[in-house]
Amino acid sequence: MSYFHPLSLVQAGKALLALSAAVSLKVLDAQDSNGNYLYARGRHKYFGIGALVIFFALFAGYGMAHMLASMVNVSSSGAIIAGCLWAVFQWCLERQMIMSIQSDAGWRAKSMGLFWRSLLALLSAITMVYPFFVDSNRAEITVKTGELERTRLIQNLQSAQLATGLPTLQQDVAALDDKLQKAEDKLHSEPPQMAEMRQQLQTMREQAKTEERRANAQIANWRKALTVALPEQAVLLEQKISAAQNRINTAKARCLRQEQDINTTLLAWRKEKLAEKAQVAEERHEANTIASKARADAQVLEKTQTEHIQAASHAGFAADFAATWDMLQNDMHRRLQFIWWLLWFLTIELVAIIVKFTSHTDVDARLNADEHLLKFDISSNFTLRREQIEVGQLREMTALKGERAALQADDGISAAALATIRQMRQLEQQAELSSSISSSNVPSGLRSLLQETLNTMNANFLRLLTNK
16 A cells, blocks of 8 residues: 555656656755755756656547547557557657757757757657547548549549440440431432432423423314315324324323433432441441440449449548548648647647757756766776777787797707607607507517617707707
């Protein structure tokens, strides 16, 4: 139960504030012999900076959780976990930016530091502003989302039809319909020369009627004269009457032939136009069949893409982002609202950075002094260690030079002695080996020779050492 004591909670809160401000709590709580804080001004400064860092981290975590829960269809537990992780990330980011600031740096270094830290702060502020902006303009964004969905559906229908070539086929069908209607009109019309032929027939009929009236009048006169004429005159009158009748018949025959020509021309014209109509109708039927298939294919394509468009329109974040971007481009009032919110959030995040940059307190002096002393101590240790290594290297080189000089003064005596020792060692080993073998198998002369050789080499070795 002592863990929840008010003093323990206050101490834990102070430790969290100091940790958020990237400073040691021991430094902030350092007191003199009278119990007064040594760094009163800096203490309040860093506690305030830590509070700002914690506040923005909590605010950022809430904004992320709210955005995921309302726009990405994440569960409540998932949104809370993501919000907590984002809050920890923002806390670490703010703490690193605060910790990397040196209040006693030059204005050029401060300007460069403030520049890149402001960019990071701007990105964080945009991430926080977006969900609140979307939530406050939900109704308008829903309308924009619907408009974008409708526009994309229309474009999808047009693109599906273009993909199957339906517009071109529809134009071909319309052209064939027009051509079929013209063929139908021509079928019920007459040939261009028909008016002239009818005019010629009318002229022939009038001429035939005129010729017939004149010939009938002559025939009537001749018939009257025939009743009183002599036989010779009667034969002549009969011939005249026959010739006049032939002229009448010839004129009627010409009219009849003209009528037959007209009927034949009309029949040929209608037969020709009927064949043209049948051909156009067949072409229209084929084009209509192809257009129907293309229309069915376009409907399949359009239906498939429509499902994706509708799913994307209700996907949450992507649809809201597209609608928000369109709104910010075309609506000045919404753009001003977004800029106002962005400046507010950016100011909140930059307050701690600006305070750390612009004020140099007693705590800053203490921290800078400790840092400089530590750097000096590290540099001194580095220099001392380097000197020690250099002295050791110098000693080793001096020893090596001495050994080389000794070897040069030795002039090979030590080498000869070493060779003698090696030979003596080999002979001793051979002697020991010989002693281990049965004396019956080794001649006594060989053993004595080995012993004499060993004694001689031992004497030579002692003489070399004496000369050295």
